[in-house]
Amino acid sequence: MTASRVNVFYGDKQAIRDVSIDVRQEDVTAFIGPSGCGKSTFLRTLNRMNDTIAGARVEGDIRLDGEDIYARAMDVVQLRARVGMVFQKPNPFPKSIFENVAYGPRIHGLARSKADLGQIVERSLVRAGLWGEVKDRLHDSGTALSGGQQQRLCIARAIAVDPEVILMDEPCSALDPIATARIEELIHELRGRYAIVIVTHNMQQAARVSQRTAFFHLGQLVEYGDTSDIFTNPREERTKDYITGRYG
Numbered sequence: 001m002t003a004s005r006v007n008v009f010y011g012d013k014q015a016i017r018d019v020s021i022d023v024r025q026e027d028v029t030a031f032i033g034p035s036g037c038g039k040s041t042f043l044r045t046l047n048r049m050n051d052t053i054a055g056a057r058v059e060g061d062i063r064l065d066g067e068d069i070y071a072r073a074m075d076v077v078q079l080r081a082r083v084g085m086v087f088q089k090p091n092p093f094p095k096s097i098f099e100n101v102a103y104g105p106r107i108h109g110l111a112r113s114k115a116d117l118g119q120i121v122e123r124s125l126v127r128a129g130l131w132g133e134v135k136d137r138l139h140d141s142g143t144a145l146s147g148g149q150q151q152r153l154c155i156a157r158a159i160a161v162d163p164e165v166i167l168m169d170e171p172c173s174a175l176d177p178i179a180t181a182r183i184e185e186l187i188h189e190l191r192g193r194y195a196i197v198i199v200t201h202n203m204q205q206a207a208r209v210s211q212r213t214a215f216f217h218l219g220q221l222v223e224y225g226d227t228s229d230i231f232t233n234p235r236e237e238r239t240k241d242y243i244t245g246r247y248g
Protein backbone atom coordinates (compact mmCIF):
# COMPACT_ATOMS: atom_id res chain seq x y z
CA MET A 1 0.00 0.00 0.00
CA THR A 2 1.14 3.50 -0.68
CA ALA A 3 0.12 6.61 1.22
CA SER A 4 1.07 10.03 -0.10
CA ARG A 5 0.87 13.34 1.68
CA VAL A 6 -1.77 12.26 4.17
CA ASN A 7 -3.26 14.72 6.66
CA VAL A 8 -5.83 13.75 9.26
CA PHE A 9 -7.96 16.14 11.28
CA TYR A 10 -10.29 15.67 14.23
CA GLY A 11 -12.43 18.78 13.93
CA ASP A 12 -9.83 21.58 13.59
CA LYS A 13 -7.13 19.62 15.36
CA GLN A 14 -4.58 18.11 13.01
CA ALA A 15 -3.42 14.65 14.15
CA ILE A 16 -1.38 13.61 11.08
CA ARG A 17 0.78 15.95 9.04
CA ASP A 18 1.89 15.23 5.51
CA VAL A 19 2.72 11.55 5.96
CA SER A 20 3.89 9.52 2.97
CA ILE A 21 4.80 5.87 3.31
CA ASP A 22 5.07 2.78 1.18
CA VAL A 23 4.10 -0.40 3.02
CA ARG A 24 5.86 -3.38 1.49
CA GLN A 25 3.76 -6.43 0.78
CA GLU A 26 6.45 -8.89 1.87
CA ASP A 27 7.36 -7.25 5.18
CA VAL A 28 6.08 -6.63 8.66
CA THR A 29 6.05 -2.88 9.28
CA ALA A 30 6.03 -1.47 12.82
CA PHE A 31 4.66 1.97 13.70
CA ILE A 32 6.31 3.30 16.85
CA GLY A 33 6.34 6.63 18.67
CA PRO A 34 5.26 8.31 21.90
CA SER A 35 1.67 8.28 23.06
CA GLY A 36 -0.55 10.60 21.04
CA CYS A 37 1.84 10.88 18.09
CA GLY A 38 -0.84 9.60 15.71
CA LYS A 39 0.17 5.96 15.10
CA SER A 40 -3.35 4.59 15.54
CA THR A 41 -4.90 7.48 13.64
CA PHE A 42 -2.63 6.85 10.68
CA LEU A 43 -3.14 3.07 10.84
CA ARG A 44 -6.90 3.61 10.69
CA THR A 45 -6.60 5.65 7.50
CA LEU A 46 -5.31 2.54 5.74
CA ASN A 47 -8.70 0.81 5.81
CA ARG A 48 -10.89 3.86 6.31
CA MET A 49 -11.65 3.05 9.91
CA ASN A 50 -11.59 6.81 10.55
CA ASP A 51 -14.79 7.04 8.51
CA THR A 52 -16.58 5.76 11.60
CA ILE A 53 -15.29 8.62 13.82
CA ALA A 54 -17.48 11.73 13.77
CA GLY A 55 -15.47 14.84 12.87
CA ALA A 56 -12.49 12.90 11.48
CA ARG A 57 -11.32 14.00 8.03
CA VAL A 58 -8.60 12.49 5.86
CA GLU A 59 -6.73 14.28 3.06
CA GLY A 60 -4.15 12.84 0.70
CA ASP A 61 -3.86 9.79 -1.46
CA ILE A 62 -3.84 6.18 -0.26
CA ARG A 63 -3.62 3.35 -2.74
CA LEU A 64 -4.00 -0.39 -2.56
CA ASP A 65 -2.81 -2.14 -5.73
CA GLY A 66 -2.89 1.28 -7.39
CA GLU A 67 -6.55 1.85 -6.46
CA ASP A 68 -7.50 4.99 -4.56
CA ILE A 69 -9.14 3.64 -1.40
CA TYR A 70 -10.91 6.96 -0.77
CA ALA A 71 -12.44 7.01 -4.26
CA ARG A 72 -16.19 7.37 -4.30
CA ALA A 73 -16.54 4.04 -6.09
CA MET A 74 -14.59 2.14 -3.41
CA ASP A 75 -16.75 -0.36 -1.53
CA VAL A 76 -15.69 0.14 2.08
CA VAL A 77 -16.93 -3.27 3.25
CA GLN A 78 -14.85 -4.89 0.53
CA LEU A 79 -11.87 -2.67 1.39
CA ARG A 80 -11.97 -3.74 5.05
CA ALA A 81 -11.86 -7.37 3.93
CA ARG A 82 -8.80 -6.63 1.78
CA VAL A 83 -7.24 -4.62 4.59
CA GLY A 84 -8.22 -6.39 7.78
CA MET A 85 -7.80 -5.07 11.29
CA VAL A 86 -7.01 -6.54 14.69
CA PHE A 87 -7.60 -4.32 17.71
CA GLN A 88 -5.93 -3.76 21.04
CA LYS A 89 -8.64 -5.53 22.96
CA PRO A 90 -9.69 -8.86 21.42
CA ASN A 91 -13.25 -8.35 20.18
CA PRO A 92 -14.76 -11.63 19.02
CA PHE A 93 -18.46 -11.55 18.18
CA PRO A 94 -20.65 -13.05 20.95
CA LYS A 95 -21.11 -16.12 18.75
CA SER A 96 -19.47 -19.50 18.35
CA ILE A 97 -15.83 -19.89 17.39
CA PHE A 98 -16.98 -21.30 14.03
CA GLU A 99 -19.36 -18.41 13.39
CA ASN A 100 -16.72 -15.81 14.23
CA VAL A 101 -14.57 -17.09 11.39
CA ALA A 102 -17.39 -18.09 9.01
CA TYR A 103 -19.15 -14.73 9.15
CA GLY A 104 -16.85 -12.83 6.77
CA PRO A 105 -16.55 -15.53 4.09
CA ARG A 106 -20.33 -15.92 4.21
CA ILE A 107 -21.17 -12.22 3.74
CA HIS A 108 -18.53 -11.92 1.02
CA GLY A 109 -19.80 -15.04 -0.74
CA LEU A 110 -16.42 -16.78 -0.62
CA ALA A 111 -17.70 -20.29 0.07
CA ARG A 112 -19.31 -22.40 -2.63
CA SER A 113 -20.85 -24.88 -0.21
CA LYS A 114 -21.16 -25.74 3.45
CA ALA A 115 -18.17 -28.05 3.18
CA ASP A 116 -16.18 -25.31 1.51
CA LEU A 117 -17.06 -22.91 4.33
CA GLY A 118 -15.92 -25.51 6.84
CA GLN A 119 -12.60 -25.74 5.04
CA ILE A 120 -12.12 -21.98 5.01
CA VAL A 121 -12.82 -21.89 8.75
CA GLU A 122 -10.37 -24.73 9.42
CA ARG A 123 -7.64 -23.25 7.22
CA SER A 124 -8.01 -19.83 8.86
CA LEU A 125 -7.82 -21.29 12.35
CA VAL A 126 -4.79 -23.38 11.36
CA ARG A 127 -3.03 -20.28 9.99
CA ALA A 128 -3.88 -18.34 13.13
CA GLY A 129 -2.33 -21.11 15.22
CA LEU A 130 -5.58 -21.84 17.02
CA TRP A 131 -6.96 -24.97 15.35
CA GLY A 132 -5.39 -27.49 17.72
CA GLU A 133 -6.87 -25.73 20.73
CA VAL A 134 -10.40 -25.31 19.41
CA LYS A 135 -11.09 -28.05 16.87
CA ASP A 136 -13.18 -30.05 19.33
CA ARG A 137 -15.24 -27.09 20.50
CA LEU A 138 -15.95 -25.03 17.42
CA HIS A 139 -19.49 -24.41 18.64
CA ASP A 140 -18.48 -22.95 21.99
CA SER A 141 -18.65 -19.19 22.33
CA GLY A 142 -15.64 -17.22 21.07
CA THR A 143 -15.86 -15.01 24.11
CA ALA A 144 -15.21 -18.00 26.42
CA LEU A 145 -11.64 -18.35 25.14
CA SER A 146 -8.61 -16.89 26.93
CA GLY A 147 -7.49 -13.41 25.90
CA GLY A 148 -4.63 -14.74 23.77
CA GLN A 149 -6.90 -17.28 22.11
CA GLN A 150 -9.50 -14.58 21.46
CA GLN A 151 -6.84 -12.45 19.78
CA ARG A 152 -5.81 -15.39 17.56
CA LEU A 153 -9.51 -15.92 16.80
CA CYS A 154 -9.70 -12.29 15.68
CA ILE A 155 -6.66 -12.89 13.48
CA ALA A 156 -8.35 -16.01 12.04
CA ARG A 157 -11.44 -13.89 11.36
CA ALA A 158 -9.34 -11.38 9.45
CA ILE A 159 -7.53 -14.14 7.53
CA ALA A 160 -10.77 -15.90 6.56
CA VAL A 161 -11.64 -13.27 3.93
CA ASP A 162 -8.22 -13.58 2.32
CA PRO A 163 -6.87 -10.08 2.98
CA GLU A 164 -3.83 -8.49 1.35
CA VAL A 165 -2.95 -6.44 4.40
CA ILE A 166 -3.54 -7.00 8.13
CA LEU A 167 -3.42 -3.97 10.42
CA MET A 168 -2.75 -4.66 14.09
CA ASP A 169 -3.26 -1.91 16.63
CA GLU A 170 -1.26 -2.87 19.74
CA PRO A 171 -2.50 -6.45 19.44
CA CYS A 172 -0.63 -7.68 22.53
CA SER A 173 -1.21 -4.86 24.97
CA ALA A 174 -4.00 -6.74 26.77
CA LEU A 175 -2.11 -10.05 26.80
CA ASP A 176 0.30 -11.76 29.19
CA PRO A 177 3.89 -12.49 28.11
CA ILE A 178 3.16 -16.06 26.98
CA ALA A 179 0.16 -15.07 24.87
CA THR A 180 2.22 -12.15 23.53
CA ALA A 181 5.04 -14.47 22.46
CA ARG A 182 2.49 -16.68 20.69
CA ILE A 183 1.15 -13.68 18.71
CA GLU A 184 4.68 -12.59 17.82
CA GLU A 185 5.44 -16.11 16.54
CA LEU A 186 2.25 -15.99 14.53
CA ILE A 187 3.25 -12.67 12.98
CA HIS A 188 6.47 -14.36 11.84
CA GLU A 189 4.53 -17.23 10.33
CA LEU A 190 2.12 -14.92 8.51
CA ARG A 191 4.84 -12.74 7.07
CA GLY A 192 5.05 -12.95 3.31
CA ARG A 193 1.48 -14.15 2.89
CA TYR A 194 0.02 -10.84 4.06
CA ALA A 195 1.49 -7.40 4.47
CA ILE A 196 1.34 -6.74 8.21
CA VAL A 197 1.39 -3.35 9.89
CA ILE A 198 1.64 -3.34 13.66
CA VAL A 199 1.35 -0.39 16.04
CA THR A 200 3.29 -1.07 19.20
CA HIS A 201 4.46 0.77 22.28
CA ASN A 202 6.96 -1.93 22.91
CA MET A 203 10.22 -1.25 21.11
CA GLN A 204 11.59 -4.73 21.77
CA GLN A 205 8.49 -6.06 20.09
CA ALA A 206 8.97 -3.80 17.08
CA ALA A 207 12.58 -4.95 16.84
CA ARG A 208 11.59 -8.61 17.13
CA VAL A 209 8.69 -8.77 14.69
CA SER A 210 9.29 -6.18 11.98
CA GLN A 211 11.60 -5.68 9.04
CA ARG A 212 10.57 -2.04 8.53
CA THR A 213 9.93 0.57 11.21
CA ALA A 214 8.23 3.95 10.99
CA PHE A 215 8.82 6.41 13.83
CA PHE A 216 6.07 8.98 14.36
CA HIS A 217 6.31 12.11 16.48
CA LEU A 218 3.71 14.86 16.89
CA GLY A 219 1.74 13.65 13.89
CA GLN A 220 4.73 13.51 11.58
CA LEU A 221 6.61 10.56 10.16
CA VAL A 222 10.12 11.36 11.37
CA GLU A 223 11.95 8.35 10.02
CA TYR A 224 11.11 5.20 8.10
CA GLY A 225 13.53 2.46 7.21
CA ASP A 226 14.86 -1.00 7.88
CA THR A 227 14.17 -1.95 11.48
CA SER A 228 17.83 -2.80 12.08
CA ASP A 229 18.89 0.70 10.92
CA ILE A 230 16.20 2.48 12.94
CA PHE A 231 17.28 0.72 16.12
CA THR A 232 21.04 0.69 15.67
CA ASN A 233 21.78 3.63 13.45
CA PRO A 234 18.92 6.14 13.30
CA ARG A 235 19.44 9.15 11.07
CA GLU A 236 17.31 11.56 13.08
CA GLU A 237 18.04 12.89 16.54
CA ARG A 238 14.37 12.54 17.55
CA THR A 239 14.41 8.84 16.64
CA LYS A 240 17.58 8.30 18.63
CA ASP A 241 16.10 10.06 21.67
CA TYR A 242 13.00 7.90 21.53
CA ILE A 243 14.66 4.54 21.05
CA THR A 244 17.18 5.25 23.78
CA GLY A 245 14.30 6.08 26.11
CA ARG A 246 15.04 9.76 26.46
CA TYR A 247 11.35 10.58 26.10
CA GLY A 248 8.05 8.94 25.35
Ligand SMILES: Nc1ncnc2c1ncn2[C@@H]1O[C@H](COP(=O)(O)OP(=O)(O)OP(=O)(O)O)[C@@H](O)[C@H]1O
Nearest residue numbers: 010015033034035036037038039040041042053201
Ligand atom coordinates in the same frame (compact mmCIF):
# COMPACT_ATOMS: atom_id res chain seq x y z
N1 LIG B 1 -11.61 10.27 18.12
C1 LIG B 1 -10.80 11.29 18.33
N2 LIG B 1 -11.28 12.55 18.45
C2 LIG B 1 -10.44 13.59 18.66
N3 LIG B 1 -9.11 13.49 18.77
C3 LIG B 1 -8.57 12.28 18.67
C4 LIG B 1 -9.37 11.11 18.45
N4 LIG B 1 -8.54 10.04 18.38
C5 LIG B 1 -7.29 10.51 18.56
N5 LIG B 1 -7.29 11.85 18.73
C6 LIG B 1 -6.12 12.73 18.93
O1 LIG B 1 -5.25 12.56 17.84
C7 LIG B 1 -3.89 12.49 18.28
C8 LIG B 1 -3.28 11.16 17.85
O2 LIG B 1 -3.90 10.10 18.57
P1 LIG B 1 -3.62 8.58 18.29
O3 LIG B 1 -4.52 7.78 19.17
O4 LIG B 1 -3.65 8.32 16.85
O5 LIG B 1 -2.12 8.46 18.80
P2 LIG B 1 -1.27 7.18 19.14
O6 LIG B 1 0.11 7.50 18.74
O7 LIG B 1 -1.90 5.97 18.58
O8 LIG B 1 -1.38 7.17 20.71
P3 LIG B 1 -1.36 5.97 21.74
O9 LIG B 1 -0.04 5.33 21.56
O10 LIG B 1 -1.52 6.63 23.06
O11 LIG B 1 -2.51 5.08 21.38
C9 LIG B 1 -3.93 12.69 19.78
O12 LIG B 1 -3.69 14.04 20.05
C10 LIG B 1 -5.34 12.31 20.16
O13 LIG B 1 -5.77 13.00 21.30
